[in-house]
Amino acid sequence: MTGDGGNSQDHNRVSTGLSGLDDVLDGLRIGDNVVWRVSDLDDYRRFVTPFIESAASAGRRIIYLRFGQHPPLVFGKPNIHIESIDALSGFEAFTGRVWRLIEEHGRGAFYVCDCLSDLLDAWATDAMVGNFFRVVCPFLFELDTVAWFALHPDRHSRTTLDRIRQTTQVMVDIHRLGEDVQIQPIKAWCRQSPTMFLPHREIDGRFAPVIDSSDATRLQAGLELDQLHRQPLLDYWDRLFLQVASALEAGEEAQSADIKDRVLNVLISRDTRMLDLARRYLSLEDLLAIRARMIGSGYIGGKAAGMLIARSILLTNQPDTWQDNLEPHDSRYLGSDAYYAFLVHNGLWPAMMRQRSASGYLREADKLSEGLLAGAFPPEVRVELERLLDHYGQYPILVRSSSLQEDGFGNAFAGKYDSVFLVNQGAPELRLTALEGAIRQVYASTMSEDALVYRKQRGLDQREEPMALLIQRVNGRFHGRYYLPDAAGVGVSRNTFAWDTEMNPAAGMVRLVMGLGTRAVDRIDGDHACVMALDYPNRQPFRNPDEAYRYSQHLLDALDLSKGELATYPLSQLTQEVSDLPLKHLGEVDRTASLLAEELGLQTPVWRLTFQPLVRKTRFVSRLSNLLQTLEAGYQHPVDVEFTLHLNDDGEPSLNLVQCRPLATIGETMAATIPPEIPDRKLLFRTRGHFMGGNINLCIQRVIRVDATVYSRLTVSQRYEVARLIGEQVRTGDDTTMLIGPGRWGTSSPELGVPVRFADIARVAVLVEVAEMEGDMVPDLSYGSHFFQDLVETEIAYVALFPSGRNCVYQPERLPGINTHIRDISPKRAIQTFDLRADPLQLTADVVSQDLACYFSD
Numbered sequence: 001m002t003g004d005g006g007n008s009q010d011h012n013r014v015s016t017g018l019s020g021l022d023d024v025l026d027g028l029r030i031g032d033n034v035v036w037r038v039s040d041l042d043d044y045r046r047f048v049t050p051f052i053e054s055a056a057s058a059g060r061r062i063i064y065l066r067f068g069q070h071p072p073l074v075f076g077k078p079n080i081h082i083e084s085i086d087a088l089s090g091f092e093a094f095t096g097r098v099w100r101l102i103e104e105h106g107r108g109a110f111y112v113c114d115c116l117s118d119l120l121d122a123w124a125t126d127a128m129v130g131n132f133f134r135v136v137c138p139f140l141f142e143l144d145t146v147a148w149f150a151l152h153p154d155r156h157s158r159t160t161l162d163r164i165r166q167t168t169q170v171m172v173d174i175h176r177l178g179e180d181v182q183i184q185p186i187k188a189w190c191r192q193s194p195t196m197f198l199p200h201r202e203i204d205g206r207f208a209p210v211i212d213s214s215d216a217t218r219l220q221a222g223l224e225l226d227q228l229h230r231q232p233l234l235d236y237w238d239r240l241f242l243q244v245a246s247a248l249e250a251g252e253e254a255q256s257a258d259i260k261d262r263v264l265n266v267l268i269s270r271d272t273r274m275l276d277l278a279r280r281y282l283s284l285e286d287l288l289a290i291r292a293r294m295i296g297s298g299y300i301g302g303k304a305a306g307m308l309i310a311r312s313i314l315l316t317n318q319p320d321t322w323q324d325n326l327e328p329h330d331s332r333y334l335g336s337d338a339y340y341a342f343l344v345h346n347g348l349w350p351a352m353m354r355q356r357s358a359s360g361y362l363r364e365a366d367k368l369s370e371g372l373l374a375g376a377f378p379p380e381v382r383v384e385l386e387r388l389l390d391h392y393g394q395y396p397i398l399v400r401s402s403s404l405q406e407d408g409f410g411n412a413f414a415g416k417y418d419s420v421f422l423v424n425q426g427a428p429e430l431r432l433t434a435l436e437g438a439i440r441q442v443y444a445s446t447m448s449e450d451a452l453v454y455r456k457q458r459g460l461d462q463r464e465e466p467m468a469l470l471i472q473r474v475n476g477r478f479h480g481r482y483y484l485p486d487a488a489g490v491g492v493s494r495n496t497f498a499w500d501t502e503m504n505p506a507a508g509m510v511r512l513v514m515g516l517g518t519r520a521v522d523r524i525d526g527d528h529a530c531v532m533a534l535d536y537p538n539r540q541p542f543r544n545p546d547e548a549y550r551y552s553q554h555l556l557d558a559l560d561l562s563k564g565e566l567a568t569y570p571l572s573q574l575t576q577e578v579s580d581l582p583l584k585h586l587g588e589v590d591r592t593a594s595l596l597a598e599e600l601g602l603q604t605p606v607w608r609l610t611f612q613p614l615v616r617k618t619r620f621v622s623r624l625s626n627l628l629q630t631l632e633a634g635y636q637h638p639v640d641v642e643f644t645l646h647l648n649d650d651g652e653p654s655l656n657l658v659q660c661r662p663l664a665t666i667g668e669t670m671a672a673t674i675p676p677e678i679p680d681r682k683l684l685f686r687t688r689g690h691f692m693g694g695n696i697n698l699c700i701q702r703v704i705r706v707d708a709t710v711y712s713r714l715t716v717s718q719r720y721e722v723a724r725l726i727g728e729q730v731r732t733g734d735d736t737t738m739l740i741g742p743g744r745w746g747t748s749s750p751e752l753g754v755p756v757r758f759a760d761i762a763r764v765a766v767l768v769e770v771a772e773m774e775g776d777m778v779p780d781l782s783y784g785s786h787f788f789q790d791l792v793e794t795e796i797a798y799v800a801l802f803p804s805g806r807n808c809v810y811q812p813e814r815l816p817g818i819n820t821h822i823r824d825i826s827p828k829r830a831i832q833t834f835d836l837r838a839d840p841l842q843l844t845a846d847v848v849s850q851d852l853a854c855y856f857s858d
Contacts, residue, residue: 403468674852
């Protein structure tokens with residue numbers, strides 16, 4: 001610490017309330033934080049009372065921070081302001097509340113705090129007690145306060161005790177052996193005397209140094225003997241898991257249930273529904289296994305918890321199927337406390353407090369993100385990261401976000417936080433640097449606008465959302481310079497996008513790709529995953545073979561070991577360079593294209609990724625159906641999973657489940673009634689199938705439409721300007737809005753649609769994608785993608801219109817005052833806005849008949 005603590009002027013001096021103690025410490029200084037290390041809290045209480053009385057007589061403002069489980073140190077008096085704070089709300093909420101209280105009370109206030117050791121009961125992590133002190137102590141020092149704290153040293157690790165000692169200005173031990181009580185200053189910043197740091201006994205109000213070494217040695221020997229009967233100086237977190245091991249060994253049901261609940265509440269989640277699942281499906285052995293694979297302490301986060309619970313559901317409820325067909329996971333976890341430790345270690349807590357304020361929520365995010373990207377890791381974390389890399393060797397790894405709220409019921413955070421692939425090649429120090437960079441990137445993604453807007457919309461902006469990390473070995477094989485899984489996909493147990501009336505929504509759906517699963521969860525430029533309804537896997541939503549080929553996968557994502565990055569390659573290129581891709585199990589030879597290629601002197605055969613061999617010749621569909629149904633039954637809620645496939649020589653797949661979360665669905669209301677006859681002049685559009693959201697019954701008061709004729713003539717930069725302008729319009733007004741545009745909303749490729757961010761359109765009620773002829777813009781049935789997940793979570797209805805199809809009518813000219821003869825080609829002219837409050841549209845859909853209509857009701 002630095003400051004003016006050594007100034008001996010009277011106005012900088014403060015009394016402890018005991019003149020004898022003032023003599024020992026040479027008084028207190030403005031800015032002092034005083035830590036009392038005690039074995040009996042009554043010894044701390046004895047020194048608190050005269051300090052408060054002295055401060056009150058001097059006219060000081062005194063704040064008592066009340067958070068402990070012990071009886072109050074101070075009772076209400078006119079000159080004492082008691083602030084009760086709930087430590088159970090978590091480290092961030094608690095520390096943030098204390099920070100704001102200090103801000104509110106301002107300079108010169110005096111503080112008395114409860115015993116810091118009681119925070120262990122709320123947080124179960126000793127390191128965070130030290131981090132709390134490292135945050136609060138410097139702030140108190142800056143504001144010219146004097147603050148008193150107590151702790152029980154035998155309940156904390158040496159690392160925590162050392163960090164508190166390094167941070168505070170004054171530290172005093174109170175030694176008690178029976179009736180023999182002595183105080184011993186351990187630290188008194190900018191003060192010194194020949195006897196200051198000796199033990200002192202109180203004699204008639206004075207504190208006399210114990211100058212006889214024999215006397216001091218006897219006391220110390222007695223204290224050491226007493227200490228032998230106490231637990232060693234282990235971190236509270238480690239002691240908690242020692243109790244898990246003891247409960248497991250003892251086999252006592254009541255004790256096991258109690259310790260299991262304690263661990264689940266500090267390791268898995270705070271959400272009651274997730275805790276119920278964990279209680280049913282995670283055993284004490286599972287919890288010890290998690291701890292063995294964990295760096296640091298705290299929560300493993302929603303993504304990691306969801307994966308582990310899902311795997312346990314399968315192995316518990318369907319052991320005969322999944323013992324052999326579910327690949328073991330090899331995951332590691334960076335606990336949520338490491339995120340807070342990173343903030344504290346890099347002095348970023350003040351920046352985070354500014355960002356957490358109402359005015360700084362978005363404004364301060366970029367600065368905090370920059371600090372996260374530039375930060376260094378605490379030494380104890382860095383050592384564990386080195387060991388993690390030793391474990392994985394040179395297999396590629398994936399660093400995935402796993403925040404506290406992520407992948408929970410109602411809050412998937414799909415695509416809001418980053419995940420980073422690492423090829424994990426090269427010297428150990430280079431691989432460590434890359435891993436640290438990936439972790440920083442995930443940490444910084446908590447400050448992205450998309451993530452912040454998402455949190456605010458759900459009322460989570462002031463809730464604790466620490467970032468844990470799930471680190472996984474990438475499932476796959478080496479193919480020369482490339483590394484990739486055989487196939488990957490997203491599966492959902494409820495198909496609310498059934499495009500055929502015979503399809504059963506309860507049968508589920510899958511989006512399947514060859515290579516890395518990035519192409520299954522994102523809306524990819526100019527490429528498409530294979531979408532299958534699991535009850536009719538051979539039926540595709542295409543009108544002819546050309547369309548089926550056109551809207552299939554042509555590009556593969558793989559890790560390029562020579563480039564050191566995730567890269568995308570045409571299937572045709574990889575088939576030329578790699579001889580052992582499992583094409584015969586995932587695709588079919590296009591004979592017509594192969595003959596043409598042969599005539600042109602190109603390499604043959606030409607493969608098409610239809611995935612039909614996987615459907616026809618293996619048990620893939622039945623296994624995935626079993627997986628989804630078993631997980632839905634376990635969760636008692638529809639689920640959304642991510643998986644990879646590993647094919648044996650016969651093409652038979654085993655699955656590696658890498659993610660599971662509750663699937664957000666739009667309304668399960670009674671079937672809506674569509675009028676039997678809708679006059680043509682009142683019909684805006686109608687379709688059979690190609691909509692999402694189940695039963696829909698909405699009154700539309702505003703329509704924002706992008707004119708494809710104008711949009712197709714704009715430059716790329718102008719199309720991004722259209723996206724920006726739409727975001728501005730959507731954010732103005734509270735009317736129920738329907739957004740209509742050509743091709744794909746949210747694409748990153750403007751030639752395929754409108755490149756809006758989801759945050760720009762999150763307030764619309766209905767999103768309509770139209771297959772417009774100009775610009776070749778076609779809706780993407782990207783079921784399971786992050787964009788799709790955003791739609792269902794925010795209860796935005798989705799409609800895909802194919803005007804040239806036989807079951808679709810689209811009549812934009814029915815919109816009042818529409819201009820179909822626009823000559824001024826500009827971003828503003830591409831956007832047409834219709835205020836329909838006087839004559840609103842009605843959007844009605846029936847999930848049973850798969851019929852949807854949008855019409856003027858009057």
